[in-house]
Amino acid sequence: MALTKALTLEDLSNIKEASLKKSRVKETPSDPENTERDSAVREDAQHTIHICGGPGCRARGSLKIKEALERELEGTATSLREVAGPQTEAESRAQASSIGDVSITLSGCNGFCNQGPVMTVDDVFYQSLKTGDVATVVGEHLVKGQPVERLMYKNEMEKTYIPGKPDIPFFALQKPRVLARRGLIDPDEIKEYLDFDGYQALAEVVAGKSAEDIISEIKASGLRGRGGGGFPAGIKWEICAREEARQKYIICNAGPVSRSIVENDPHSIIEGMAICAIATGATKGYIFVREPDSLLLIKRIRHTIEEAGSFGLIGNGILGKGYRFDLEISIGAGTFICGEETAMLSSIEGRRGFPSPKPPYPAVRGLWKKPTIVDNAETFANVPLIILNGAEWFRSVGTSKSPGTKIFTLTGEINTSGLIEVPMDITFKSVIDGIGGGMKKKKTFKALHIGGPTGGFIPGNMIWGPTDGTPAQADRPATQPDSTETQPDGIRATYEDITCAGATMGSGNLIVMDSNACMVNTAMFSMESASGESCGKCVPCRIGMKLMYEKLRKITEGYATASDLEVLEEMAGEVKRTSLCGFGQTAPLAVLTTLKYFRAEYEAHVNNKWCPAGKCKALSTFYIDEKVCTGCTSCARKCPQKAITGERKKPHAIDQSLCIQCRTCYETCTFGSIRIGPKAKDMFTPVHQQPMANKEDE
Amino acid sequence: MEGKVLFVDDDPIVIKSCKYAMEDSGLDLTGVTSPVEALKLIGENDYDVVVTDIVMPEIDGFELIRRTKAMKPDIGIVVITGYSSQQNIRDAIEMGIIDYLAKPFTPNMLTEVMAKALTLAIRRKPVIKEKPLADELEAKMKSEDFLSVINKYRDVPGSLITVLEEAQALIGYLPPSVQKLIAKGMRIPVSEVYSVVSFYPYFTMKIRGRHNVKVCIGAACHTKGAPEIISNLKEGLKIADDTDGMITKDMRFSLETVRCLGACGFAPVVEIDHDTHGGVDPAKSMDLLKDYE
Numbered sequence: 007m008a009l010t011k012a013l014t015l016e017d018l019s020n021i022k023e024a025s026l027k028k029s030r031v032k033e034t035p036s037d038p039e040n041t042e043r044d045s046a047v048r049e050d051a052q053h054t055i056h057i058c059g060g061p062g063c064r065a066r067g068s069l070k071i072k073e074a075l076e077r078e079l080e081g082t083a084t085s086l087r088e089v090a091g092p093q094t095e096a097e098s099r100a101q102a103s104s105i106g107d108v109s110i111t112l113s114g115c116n117g118f119c120n121q122g123p124v125m126t127v128d129d130v131f132y133q134s135l136k137t138g139d140v141a142t143v144v145g146e147h148l149v150k151g152q153p154v155e156r157l158m159y160k161n162e163m164e165k166t167y168i169p170g171k172p173d174i175p176f177f178a179l180q181k182p183r184v185l186a187r188r189g190l191i192d193p194d195e196i197k198e199y200l201d202f203d204g205y206q207a208l209a210e211v212v213a214g215k216s217a218e219d220i221i222s223e224i225k226a227s228g229l230r231g232r233g234g235g236g237f238p239a240g241i242k243w244e245i246c247a248r249e250e251a252r253q254k255y256i257i258c259n260a261g262p263v264s265r266s267i268v269e270n271d272p273h274s275i276i277e278g279m280a281i282c283a284i285a286t287g288a289t290k291g292y293i294f295v296r297e298p299d300s301l302l303l304i305k306r307i308r309h310t311i312e313e314a315g316s317f318g319l320i321g322n323g324i325l326g327k328g329y330r331f332d333l334e335i336s337i338g339a340g341t342f343i344c345g346e347e348t349a350m351l352s353s354i355e356g357r358r359g360f361p362s363p364k365p366p367y368p369a370v371r372g373l374w375k376k377p378t379i380v381d382n383a384e385t386f387a388n389v390p391l392i393i394l395n396g397a398e399w400f401r402s403v404g405t406s407k408s409p410g411t412k413i414f415t416l417t418g419e420i421n422t423s424g425l426i427e428v429p430m431d432i433t434f435k436s437v438i439d440g441i442g443g444g445m446k447k448k449k450t451f452k453a454l455h456i457g458g459p460t461g462g463f464i465p466g467n468m469i470w471g472p473t474d475g476t477p478a479q480a481d482r483p484a485t486q487p488d489s490t491e492t493q494p495d496g497i498r499a500t501y502e503d504i505t506c507a508g509a510t511m512g513s514g515n516l517i518v519m520d521s522n523a524c525m526v527n528t529a530m531f532s533m534e535s536a537s538g539e540s541c542g543k544c545v546p547c548r549i550g551m552k553l554m555y556e557k558l559r560k561i562t563e564g565y566a567t568a569s570d571l572e573v574l575e576e577m578a579g580e581v582k583r584t585s586l587c588g589f590g591q592t593a594p595l596a597v598l599t600t601l602k603y604f605r606a607e608y609e610a611h612v613n614n615k616w617c618p619a620g621k622c623k624a625l626s627t628f629y630i631d632e633k634v635c636t637g638c639t640s641c642a643r644k645c646p647q648k649a650i651t652g653e654r655k656k657p658h659a660i661d662q663s664l665c666i667q668c669r670t671c672y673e674t675c676t677f678g679s680i681r682i683g684p685k686a687k688d689m690f691t692p693v694h695q696q697p698m699a700n701k702e703d704e
Numbered sequence: 705m706e707g708k709v710l711f712v713d714d715d716p717i718v719i720k721s722c723k724y725a726m727e728d729s730g731l732d733l734t735g736v737t738s739p740v741e742a743l744k745l746i747g748e749n750d751y752d753v754v755v756t757d758i759v760m761p762e763i764d765g766f767e768l769i770r771r772t773k774a775m776k777p778d779i780g781i782v783v784i785t786g787y788s789s790q791q792n793i794r795d796a797i798e799m800g801i802i803d804y805l806a807k808p809f810t811p812n813m814l815t816e817v818m819a820k821a822l823t824l825a826i827r828r829k830p831v832i833k834e835k836p837l838a839d840e841l842e843a844k845m846k847s848e849d850f851l852s853v854i855n856k857y858r859d860v861p862g863s864l865i866t867v868l869e870e871a872q873a874l875i876g877y878l879p880p881s882v883q884k885l886i887a888k889g890m891r892i893p894v895s896e897v898y899s900v901v902s903f904y905p906y907f908t909m910k911i912r913g914r915h916n917v918k919v920c921i922g923a924a925c926h927t928k929g930a931p932e933i934i935s936n937l938k939e940g941l942k943i944a945d946d947t948d949g950m951i952t953k954d955m956r957f958s959l960e961t962v963r964c965l966g967a968c969g970f971a972p973v974v975e976i977d978h979d980t981h982g983g984v985d986p987a988k989s990m991d992l993l994k995d996y997e
Contacts, residue, residue, distance in 0.1 A: 357864070531926060
């Protein structure tokens, strides 16, 4: 394929036919997401290697692995070169550098960042690679055809090694649609995207879909904005399309949340934006990157826009037809608030990132007071899939109110963290136990933090279902029309379930917290960040966050009274109710959800001056239970302050005047003899008593 | 007290006694009897305060003040005068002196006035104390690159953030003088430029070191030891947490905190220039800086 200048519809249909011929369709084509094809790999290459080039794997040295691999192959090339065919110019242009009969591609992020750097050799998935392992892989796998077991994923329970990516639990429960091409294509190479149905949806639209058809298809699919609010995309588009204006804009928020798509498959976003532009009559678009420091991201977006432009997929006369859509990158200057759509518009206009009241919604009056569609990259990336496969297909996973899939980042005290895309009807239970591989050794689940900095905390009984007799869905209103779909297995990753539980989808961050976390302390930290991130435009948010932080600090330092709890709760409700934008409306959820689900912990802090998790230093003491201590001395050896003393095989003791409450002994002891108790009266140092007395006088 | 002081008086005894009175103050004291010599010294050195007589041969005190102000507007000036007529003093105050000493004065009076003058002079000094840096800033502000950035975006709506980003990339930071120039070039009020610069954390009005160290204080990094990293770095680099920005004396490193670098999987994270270091051991955080000269 000689693709050097603007493509036409004919070219795209040729590409489609050619790639269909080339592909090895493993399952029925009627289920497109299960259709697996080899990426753009030279047919004469016997081995294909995809090294993960995502930021996680890069940070762990995947580029060095690639270099080492190339060097290693150079060394063994003499034997391999005989079988290799001559290399054409087009092939070397692709980043896939081919040495001998091996093609090496630097792919986008696999999401398995926890085990990075990762690499697939043919169908075998290798993880946690070191440069030293490269020789083994080449020697064993490539030359002898013997996959290297020790570098594969290990099933800890059954002590077996799993070679294939689809069989690894982390990947098995996921349903990649938006990220279907991840790890398989080079994101900087448009041809690889084109070979994977790329721009086919745009071709379909240009060839003769009316704007009404597109909008009704998106509406029928029930696609909701993936930015956190969950507003139905089709309705937004319809409002914008109805507005009469000389100029309309399409803006894609490529903030940190959706960078995974930009890093893996940037053309899918551009395709979705172009379709949106045709549907709404917009001719100008921006991809907004909030952080000017995201150099990799910016470079990739610039390159992608350029590529799409030179192939005639955006710009004037899309695919040789009469549509026009000019796309630019717009770089902000940081701050969390610029993720809010109206604040983002201010930032693109070159002003302070202040949000503005809604309505008027941006779809009516947005950038430069013109109708504007603001959506998240994940939303746009879903659009081509819906156009190609239909609304019915899109609705085949998820619930009726939250159809489709959602990307989450999964971290915390679980065995495997990373970036995941799951059907929205998956329960968080299977996310944690299945994809996350369960809790880490010796850790017990306490709460799930959903939604990033403005999210809420969900307790165990709602995640695991009614294990202790309390119904998991107790807080769900009886009138909820979706209640027929409720499952006894705890809440699902849907907008409605998460909102009912009192959290938000937010940025789609999932942090699994264990019993070591103090919820009061965590809420305090959330408020500290929130008061720093508040833009300061409206009073409830600017002052409310600060006051809530002060109250929480008072609680964690031990001089709060029961009335403080009441005020805190009331204030959180008021800030949520009266704040101007989504930030102020969701940031208090950290306080509201912890108060709702972990009230006993707050009460212990306030009434008993005791932090049961031992995180609030003023309210906890570490001591050794003499009945349990075996005198193994391991804690005494690890104590950085030498505060633990005792004879061998006799109970030890902690000198409270030396203890800095670093938890080292608590984590070290295998017998559970280290206990966390409230500060005993005589243990209170004068420093602690001082502020307590003072504050109560006030 | 700390600072650099120049005494100018045609009477060597005044200089000698002033020096004697201030001997234990810890100040860096210089004295000259010739105002011409004094001007040369002022040009070459970085004085905080100049104490000058009014009636002198060659050039009188007023002329000296005028020329000093033209050269170094931030130097604090104290006048010594034997003829403390109202007119003399009023003229001197109008020229922007900090205080005056009427002869004869006691060592206590001198110390008192000196303390006041030093505090004021040091406060109004720009963050950049060294002359080469000020010159560098000036040169950068006049450079073609910078002016072409402004010209390129002058009539492009919504380009202020882009201009500021490019200006910061060229100059390193955005002090008020640069903001004024941008406002003038873009034909917008200075307040508008300042409102944008002060809002976004990416922009800095303080000079950065040759290497900028960013410590992430996001939720994940916070729990994994970011506060310890910061205190270790501050201690290791001998940076005081003051309002002048956290920067080492030799301008090698500047220290900043950021809300979240988006690499929570590798917490705690430290970013030096554009290199991201993950999984930093707080106790060994100083080791990260070794390779950055």
